[in-house]
Amino acid sequence: MGKIKVAFATGIHNEFGYKGMLPWQGHPHQDKDFTAFKEFTKGCVVVMGKHTFASLPFRLPTRINVVLGSENLVAKNGDVADVYFNKPKDLNLKQWLHSLSDWYKKDVVVIGGANLVNETLAFADGVLYTRFHYRKGYEHDVSMPLLPKYIGSPYRFEQYGENETFMDITYYKRG
Ligand SMILES: NC(=O)c1ccc[n+]([C@@H]2O[C@H](COP(=O)([O-])OP(=O)(O)OC[C@H]3O[C@@H](n4cnc5c(N)ncnc54)[C@H](OP(=O)(O)O)[C@@H]3O)[C@@H](O)[C@H]2O)c1
Secondary structure: OOOEEEEEEEEOOOEEEEOOEOOOOOOOOHHHHHHHHHHHHOOOEEEEEHHHHHHOOOOOOOOEEEEEOOOOOOOOOOOOOOEEEOOOOOOOHHHHHHHHHHHHOOOEEEOOOHHHHHHHHOOOOEEEEEEEEEOOOOOOOEEOOOOOOOOOOEEEEEOOOOOOEEEEEEEEEOO
16 A cells, blocks of 8 residues: 655744745745655655645646645646546545555655645654744745644754754654
């Protein structure tokens, strides 16, 4: 059976999204996060809410893009997803993600938004969590609900030369 994983990032005040973008858009060290994200999701099925897909410049290449929502929103360049799914209220998310994994014979990574990530964290086999540290906080209009306690074992920690801005990457693997 394939693994169900989650990849996401927050600021230290749980900032998650801002005006359909990432709160730290243009951050000088954002590339580090993209590299980790690309490696973590390579060859997987990526599952996301419709606003997350609409925030992407294009559909994520070499991955199956699955989008949840009642409208079929497109990526910024007009790309469409491989699969659109209007999730019924009583859907068992865990079962559905496993059935996607069985169908495609690939691991599945949930990549946003905030509620979908939070729901999946309850049963995920693996998590890539990047935290952007900026003490004053980033402007945001989407917050991540409080993170479960098990997100916390540092996998890699990087500090950069700037006074107030640095990033750490935390990787948690269940089991
Ligand atoms: N920090 C990060 O790691 C990260 C990652 C991804 C995105 N973002 C940012 O976050 C923002 C978008 O995220 P978002 O949370 O606002 O929206 P989102 O989750 O991408 O989209 C929300 C929509 O997805 C559909 N959906 C289906 N199942 C859902 C479920 N179980 N839980 C929640 N929604 C579900 C719903 O559409 P219907 O109402 O049509 O059913 C809902 O209105 C953008 O600013 C984006 O740049 C940040």
